[in-house]
Amino acid sequence: MSVSSSQDQATARLRERLQRMVGDHAGSTNPRRSDACALKSKCQTCWNHSGVVLEAKASTVHAQLCDCVKSCGLCAGSCMAPKNGAVTDCAQPSPRRVIAIINEARIPARYIDADISKFEGFSANERSQKTTLMNWFKSLVPGKSSGLLLSGPVGLGKSWLLSAMAKHLAFQGISVRYADFFQLVHELRDAYANDLADKSSLKPLQNVDVLIIDELGKGRNTEWELSVADSLISERYNGNKCVIAATNYPLKGGDQANRQIDYLRADHSATNQMNAQTFEPLSQRIGSRMFSRLYENCLCLEISGSDRRRR
Ligand SMILES: [Zn+2]
Ligand SMILES: [Zn+2]
Known part of the structure; x- marks a missing residue:
């Protein structure tokens, strides 16, 4: 896929790390962890509750992760969380993939x-x-x-x-x-x-x-x-x-x-x-x-x- 293979690699590393954590803590419960990702909370700041915030930077539209996801009690901004012993994306497509696409799309800022x-x-x-x-x-x-x-x-x-x-x-x-x-x-x-x-x-x-x-x-x-x-x-x-x-x-x-x-x-x-x-x-x-x-x-x-x- 053309959209930043470096981004894909980073996502893969993150997934591996989470997978190991799931393995280490199998059976244990973290009392501070919330059950649902902030992506489900219908935040008003992100574009259509997507976890993605858009901004005009120079002449094009740029995207970044919304604070609601960064401070998420379940995934802490990774947009991936353990579920039934495996690591799954909190939303499809992952906000991280959407951000990577938008930041390479060069959509004109005037049409943000x-x-x-x-x-x-x-x-x-x-x-x-x-x-x-x-x-x-x-x-x-x-x-x-x-x-x-x-x-x-x-x-x-x-x-x-x-x-x-x-x-x-x-x-x-x-x-x-x-x-x-x-x-x-x-x-x-x-x-x-x-x-x-x-x-x-x-x-x-x-x-x-x-x-x-x-x-x-x-x-x-x-x-x-x-x-x-x-x-x-x-x-x-x-x-x-x-x-x-x-x-x-x-x-x-x-x-x-x-x-x-x-x-x-x-x-x-x-x-x-x-x-x-x-x-x-x-x-x-x-x-x-x-x-x-x-x-x-x-x-x-x-x-x-x-x-x-x-x-
Ligand atoms: Zn989350
Ligand atoms: Zn948000």
Whole structure:
């Protein structure tokens, strides 16, 4: 699993130690020990009583163990306790695994409060879209499900939704990684440039259960950069690894879009050259290979609605 093998090793050591304690004290009862883990106490400080506290650190969401668990009379923050002669996790998934996932997920700090249960859809007229989207999300099984490709204009709340999905998956113990497309391409480019022999820095992007790509198609990328990004996507699909992506570009072009592009480009002002780009279909932005790979392997939704930021 990509999420910090060091974390897994630490957990294994902790489990061994507890296992030995269970062996040493078999039959003896500790009068000070409580029967239930603090995780069952419905603490108001943690995110949804999970034992995990979220905070914004620099530009991303960070997680740590809540004080309620740290001072737990049963597990003393280990989130594991002896039960019937064996050591079991106090909760599934263990808060320690959730924390490890969130701290590597790079969820944008501005969406720290994004909560999938509060998703209302992108527009009041598009109830069916919301249902399709949520049905897909609820049935997501890593290694089995198709991905998601969301297309729609700026300001509908796509990044909010992607962040809410990332958080929800992390709290289920599913490893996630959130990346802006522009950032992702830079990261890939740097890995290829600095680390030619061993691309271990790319492992998390390849192995994470769900890779979330926001602003797909952003930036002017070279053919080579796009082909490197395409090989990541292709590797993930060959390994049955899910991709969730959102883009501001339309999925399909069409005559009307082409006329708009021609019209705007005819006026040579910088603004209209920029505006023309917004009518380019995604396949032009990311290349037809990457586009068709995503298009074939994803639930594709074109969304409409009013700009949340202007409401
Ligand atoms: Zn506990
Ligand atoms: Zn708590």
